[in-house]
Amino acid sequence: MIALERVDLTFSHDGRTNAVLSDISFSIADGESCAIIGPSGCGKTSLLFLLAGILKPTRGAVQVSDRQHCGTMLQHFGLFPWKTVAANIGLGLQLKGVSRLQIGTRVVELMDEMGLNGFENYFPGQLSGGMQQRVAMARVLAVNPKILLMDEPLSALDALTRERLQNLILEIWSSKHLTTVLVTHSIEEAVFLGRTIIVLSNRPGRIVTIAENPGAGRPDYRQSTQFFQRCSQLRAILREECHGY
Amino acid sequence: MAIKKRDIVIAALVLFGCWEACALALHSMALPEPWRVLIQLWTYLRDGSLLNDMGMSFIRALLGISLALIAAVPLGLAIGTEAMLDRRLSPYIYLLYPIPHVVLLPLIIILFGIGELSKIVLIALIVFFQVLVTTRDAAKSIHRNYFLSMQTLGASKAQMYRHVVLPAALPKILTAMRISIGTAVAILFFVESFATTKGLGYIIMDSWGQADYERLYVGIVAMAALGFGLYMVLDRIERRVCRWLKTV
Numbered sequence: 304m305i306a307l308e309r310v311d312l313t314f315s316h317d318g319r320t321n322a323v324l325s326d327i328s329f330s331i332a333d334g335e336s337c338a339i340i341g342p343s344g345c346g347k348t349s350l351l352f353l354l355a356g357i358l359k360p361t362r363g364a365v366q367v368s369d370r371q372h373c374g375t376m377l378q379h380f381g382l383f384p385w386k387t388v389a390a391n392i393g394l395g396l397q398l399k400g401v402s403r404l405q406i407g408t409r410v411v412e413l414m415d416e417m418g419l420n421g422f423e424n425y426f427p428g429q430l431s432g433g434m435q436q437r438v439a440m441a442r443v444l445a446v447n448p449k450i451l452l453m454d455e456p457l458s459a460l461d462a463l464t465r466e467r468l469q470n471l472i473l474e475i476w477s478s479k480h481l482t483t484v485l486v487t488h489s490i491e492e493a494v495f496l497g498r499t500i501i502v503l504s505n506r507p508g509r510i511v512t513i514a515e516n517p518g519a520g521r522p523d524y525r526q527s528t529q530f531f532q533r534c535s536q537l538r539a540i541l542r543e544e545c546h547g548y
Numbered sequence: 549m550a551i552k553k554r555d556i557v558i559a560a561l562v563l564f565g566c567w568e569a570c571a572l573a574l575h576s577m578a579l580p581e582p583w584r585v586l587i588q589l590w591t592y593l594r595d596g597s598l599l600n601d602m603g604m605s606f607i608r609a610l611l612g613i614s615l616a617l618i619a620a621v622p623l624g625l626a627i628g629t630e631a632m633l634d635r636r637l638s639p640y641i642y643l644l645y646p647i648p649h650v651v652l653l654p655l656i657i658i659l660f661g662i663g664e665l666s667k668i669v670l671i672a673l674i675v676f677f678q679v680l681v682t683t684r685d686a687a688k689s690i691h692r693n694y695f696l697s698m699q700t701l702g703a704s705k706a707q708m709y710r711h712v713v714l715p716a717a718l719p720k721i722l723t724a725m726r727i728s729i730g731t732a733v734a735i736l737f738f739v740e741s742f743a744t745t746k747g748l749g750y751i752i753m754d755s756w757g758q759a760d761y762e763r764l765y766v767g768i769v770a771m772a773a774l775g776f777g778l779y780m781v782l783d784r785i786e787r788r789v790c791r792w793l794k795t796v
Binding site: 352355357371373374375377378379381382383384385386394395398399425426427428429442446452 | 693694696697698699700701702703704707711712715716718790791792795796
């Protein structure tokens with residue numbers, strides 16, 4: 304369960320205060336998926352960092368049950384170029400002090416699941432964007448998270464790879480029953496993956512609307528009329544409420 | 549990228565060719581022809597004296613560089629990573645770095661004696677600042693995302709240093725070491741000019757005093773060979789520990 308209650312976030316730098324998020328309240332039930340969308344600089348990533356525990360709210364409360372079982376995937380994958388694919392995937396486990404043998408077994412399992420077999424000794428720089436994203440996903444899944452937080456995980460990919468990986472995220476979400484929060488600036492991605500869609504305003508980010516989107520989570524949803532209608536509705540809200548869309 | 553043997557041979561031949569041309573043009577005792585120097589060098593190699601001097605210089609340079617690295621790398625990484633340390637310590641670096649540390653020799657001799665230690669400490673002191681500044685800058689330029697990524701994985705501070713700060717800064721630390729080798733070998737000339745009768749610096753200074761220019765150039769060639777050997781070792785280390793660099 305994730306719950307935010309009247310959360311404000313303000314950064315102070317050189318005596319100046321900068322409001323990033325204002326009066327944010329919402330909750331996400333276990334096993335649900337939520338997409339957060341809004342214009343650039345509205346505080347989407349900061350909101351995700353609040354959930355991950357990297358940032359603390361200036362006011363209000365952030366409750367995340369099972370935060371220790373939280374997997375976070377950052378923009379541009381957050382892979383370490385000096386570590387091989389296998390070392391990147393196993394890093395979370397290594398940091399937790401898991402034995403080498405157990406790490407090895409888990410890494411092999413995940414590489415198999417993500418279609419990365421044969422690439423264990425490659426470095427991230429030798430892989431395509433899509434494959435790097437799979438490595439990042441494998442690294443997050445290695446620690447068996449109950450909550451999956453993703454910050455624009457597919458923004459750097461071409462359209463086709465993006466669709467393929469959206470299906471992969473969907474597959475992981477439905478098979479592992481993970482509570483998933485996805486930050487995105489893509490309307491289609493938000494509608495395809497988020498059963499709840501939270502729209503943020505321009506900075507300081509406030510919640511403009513929380514839209515239920517029960518159709519999300521089906522692989523064929525993308526081809527449905529409902530999907531297009533949802534996208535149009537969301538686009539209209541963003542155009543009206545948020546400059547920059 | 550590794551330098552090919554063929555390119556090294558070509559560079560050496562070109563340099564010897566230029567040297568020969570200059571020697572013929574100048575026709576001066578102060579610049580003997582390279583083949584004369586090479587004959588002398590062969591003689592000193594055969595009687596083992598040159599290897600002794602090279603060995604002594606090698607040990608002094610290596611110990612000086614090692615001492616500097618042990619002190620400068622951890623300190624540079626910490627200053628570059630911790631904003632508070634950077635604020636507090638960087639002014640000292642800026643004030644102390646520009647001082648020609650060679651002038652501290654009398655003080656170093658008083659503190660560490662006239663023997664080997666003072667020579668090694670002087671090399672270490674000069675190399676220390678070069679490595680410190682480069683390492684600090686390397687750590688400062690590490691992208692914030694890597695730290696965030698480690699934070700999301702629940703890394704401790706020590707794990708942050710081990711898995712991010714050190715490997716990310718390593719290529720630049722190796723570059724600093726490459727510069728340091730040149731500096732250390734050059735300082736040898738100075739530190740081996742007092743209180744010793746061993747080392748390439750001593751050969752050069754002693755030959756200079758005796759106007760034995762062929763022997764002087766034997767010392768110079770041996771010094772170049774010593775620096776070259778150290779560069780090759782460093783290249784090999786870099787190829788081993790920074791394999792990923794070729795992929796980015």
